[in-house]
Amino acid sequence: MLKYALLRLLGAIPTLLLVIVLAFLMVHAAPGGPFDDERVLSAEIEANIAAAYHLDEPLHRQFYRYFAGLLQGDLGPSYRYRDHTVSELIGTAFPISLKLGTMAMLLAVVFGVAAGSFAALRRNTLPDRSVMAFAMTGISIPVFVIAPVLVLLLAVKLQWLPAGWSGNEGAARFLLPVIALALPQVAYIARLTRASMIDVLASDFVRTARAQGLGTTAIVRYHALKPAMLPVLSYMGPAIAAILTGSVVVEEIFGIPGLGQFFVRAALNRDYTLVLGIVIFYATLVILLNLVVDILYGAIDPRIRQR
Amino acid sequence: MTTLFNIWRRMRENRAVMVSGGILIGIVIVAIVGPLISPHDYLQTNFDNLLQRPGTAGFHLFGTDDLGRDLFVRSMLGVQITIVVAVVASVVSLVIGVMYGAVAGYVGGRVDAIMMRFVDTLYALPFIFFVILLMVAFERNFLLIFVAIGAINWLDMARIVRGQTLSLREREFVDAARLTGVSTAAIIMRHIAPNLLGVVIVYVTLTIPQAILVESFLSFLGLGIQEPQTSLGALVDAGVNQMEGASWMLLIPAGLLATILLCFNFFGDAMRDVFDSRSER
Numbered sequence: 001m002l003k004y005a006l007l008r009l010l011g012a013i014p015t016l017l018l019v020i021v022l023a024f025l026m027v028h029a030a031p032g033g034p035f036d037d038e039r040v041l042s043a044e045i046e047a048n049i050a051a052a053y054h055l056d057e058p059l060h061r062q063f064y065r066y067f068a069g070l071l072q073g074d075l076g077p078s079y080r081y082r083d084h085t086v087s088e089l090i091g092t093a094f095p096i097s098l099k100l101g102t103m104a105m106l107l108a109v110v111f112g113v114a115a116g117s118f119a120a121l122r123r124n125t126l127p128d129r130s131v132m133a134f135a136m137t138g139i140s141i142p143v144f145v146i147a148p149v150l151v152l153l154l155a156v157k158l159q160w161l162p163a164g165w166s167g168n169e170g171a172a173r174f175l176l177p178v179i180a181l182a183l184p185q186v187a188y189i190a191r192l193t194r195a196s197m198i199d200v201l202a203s204d205f206v207r208t209a210r211a212q213g214l215g216t217t218a219i220v221r222y223h224a225l226k227p228a229m230l231p232v233l234s235y236m237g238p239a240i241a242a243i244l245t246g247s248v249v250v251e252e253i254f255g256i257p258g259l260g261q262f263f264v265r266a267a268l269n270r271d272y273t274l275v276l277g278i279v280i281f282y283a284t285l286v287i288l289l290n291l292v293v294d295i296l297y298g299a300i301d302p303r304i305r306q307r
Numbered sequence: 308m309t310t311l312f313n314i315w316r317r318m319r320e321n322r323a324v325m326v327s328g329g330i331l332i333g334i335v336i337v338a339i340v341g342p343l344i345s346p347h348d349y350l351q352t353n354f355d356n357l358l359q360r361p362g363t364a365g366f367h368l369f370g371t372d373d374l375g376r377d378l379f380v381r382s383m384l385g386v387q388i389t390i391v392v393a394v395v396a397s398v399v400s401l402v403i404g405v406m407y408g409a410v411a412g413y414v415g416g417r418v419d420a421i422m423m424r425f426v427d428t429l430y431a432l433p434f435i436f437f438v439i440l441l442m443v444a445f446e447r448n449f450l451l452i453f454v455a456i457g458a459i460n461w462l463d464m465a466r467i468v469r470g471q472t473l474s475l476r477e478r479e480f481v482d483a484a485r486l487t488g489v490s491t492a493a494i495i496m497r498h499i500a501p502n503l504l505g506v507v508i509v510y511v512t513l514t515i516p517q518a519i520l521v522e523s524f525l526s527f528l529g530l531g532i533q534e535p536q537t538s539l540g541a542l543v544d545a546g547v548n549q550m551e552g553a554s555w556m557l558l559i560p561a562g563l564l565a566t567i568l569l570c571f572n573f574f575g576d577a578m579r580d581v582f583d584s585r586s587e588r
Contacts, residue, residue, distance in 0.1 A: 015428050026440050140568040142520055144527045144540070145561045148547045152558075156551055241433045245524075252528065253547060263436075264528050267443045275443050279436045286433045 005295045012291050019283040020070065024063055027276045053077070075277035080269050086277035089262060094281075097251065097258035101243050103178045108185035108239065113232060115186065116193025117220060120228075123198060131190060138187025143246040147180035147253045177254045181246050185239050189232055197228040233297055237290040244282055314505075314581065323577035327570040334567060338386040347377035349384045350535055358553045369559050373549055382560055385539040386567070388532060392452060393518040397511050399457025400518075404464025405507060409495050411465070412472025423469065426462055434459040435521065442530045452531055456521045460514050464507070471506055475499055505582045513575035516568050523564060539564040 041049075050056045054065055069076060075086035119131040154161045154176065161176050200206065201224055209219050248260035255261075259278065266274035318324045342349070346366055353375035361370040361378075369378035411422040438455045445451055475481065476499070484494050523540025525531030532538040539560050546557030 015432070018428065019432060023437070023440060026437070026444050029444065136572065137565075137569065140516065140572045141565045142524065142568070144524065145543060145565055148543070148550060148557055149561055152550050152554055156554075244433060245435050249524070249527065263439070264530075267439050267528070267530060270443055272443070275440060279440050282433055282436050 004298050008291055008294050012287050015287055020280055023276055023279045027272050028059060076273045078271055078274045080271040086274050090281055093259040093262045096256060097247050097260055100177060101247055104181035104243055107178060107182040108189055112186045112189025113193050116190040117197050119194045120197035135187040135190045138184050143180055143184060144249040146183055147250055150176055150180055177250045181243060181250050192231050192235055193228060196231045200224045200228045230301060236293045240289045241286050317581045321577050321581055323573050327573040331570045338383040341383045342380045345380050347380050349380045352376055361555050370555050372556055381537055382563060385537050385542050385560060386563060388538045389519055392522045393515045395453045396456035396518040397514045399453060400460035400464055400514055401511055404461035405468050408465040408468025409472050409499050412469040413476050413495050413499060426465055430462055439530060456518050460517055464510055467506055467510055468503055471503055472499055475502055509578050509582055512578050516571040519568060
């Protein structure tokens, strides 16, 4: 098991390097400088700025400098938020996004698995069809459509929940963003769970359990749920990526000062170093979480480790 | 020809295909014809008539936006651009995916292993962030959006095509071509690629909604299609800012986008059934 985990860890390193090199090159291939503004600067000042940010060095030297900093957790200075480093900015904004994302993920797994199992147990009945129609809708409609429509309905028209982030306190302000973020994932996980639960319920060991006189609840709880959850577990990687992407939109709509909002602002302001830093941070996060999922999967299902 | 006819017959028998396909064709026709008939164009502002409710007054069927522009024409323009971007991006991903998958599957061995390992590596990346990076680094033009979205979506296609090619290359007609001295490139282009048609059609119909998602996501964030051009994502974004006073500005483009995505997903799912049951026979 340890060997499997180590092999996976080694496998992730080239991916990480690829990400860093690719992102770095993309930003540095950009036409125009990071300080292009309406105000025209004199040549001397431009040269001084370039020297201060080491932009006058050859590309490979810049990369070494950046990479050396990266290894120490230093992503360089932000080009727009003066006096702040990229690492500082990520450090302040990320905890909020993390909270949001974790809650959405938990909600998605709990409701998705519950709805999927429910549908599988009532296969081809009206409840099953309704759950599946809901799931198809949830998968098709993007977060940036669901979120504003929810706000319009629940916050503006009915006034049940607060619409914005600022000026509100406590758990209520998390409710709408988390629901909007989780909904597509609930739908996807419900579909996955339903399909695999139907498979598992048709397997021999379930028939044996039934022959021994176990009730449906006990069969699902003690025998069927665990194997039926395996596809859900392997979907966790893409789900994490989808929730990160979704949180960019949700934070923008609800005005939540998380990393996603910083990212969009940085992209619109052309804050090259901040965008580069956040992309590398996000990519690293996704790769590491995928690694965790992989290792967990190997721990649960020994067949995977054999490969 | 008979195969194409069979596919068409099966499509006609499948209710989901006909309903979702019919709705999509209807939307596209209205999106093309509507702006031609309407007395308004997408640019013309009218500051005496801001945020008019949807209705027949002044022939503003979907009302007007916060600059007094006709929302019907703008929505239809949005539909046009959204669908064009999605179709072109899907063709890009189709070309890359089919070539890559066919080469990996046909050549096989170590080349295949390395090529597929590369695909696995790319799978783990949150691509959308790289697209945003690309949009920041370069001027936002149409072409770049097409290419960037196409470049994300080819991975699935490559995997599926590779799997099909693996089985195709063992078939007799490929052996025959090889024996008569046809080059590898020509075999892939002339003998393998045409036989991938069925799978490819199904996956293209499933790639289009994904491309629509990416494009509207970027436009929603202000990183995609730029004013005065518009797309459904950009219209939803504009609607979010006006939703308290003018909910139609949000609900109309949001509804259109949701309908188009739902129809494409249903259509793709049902097309998979059409091709599946063909192979069972």
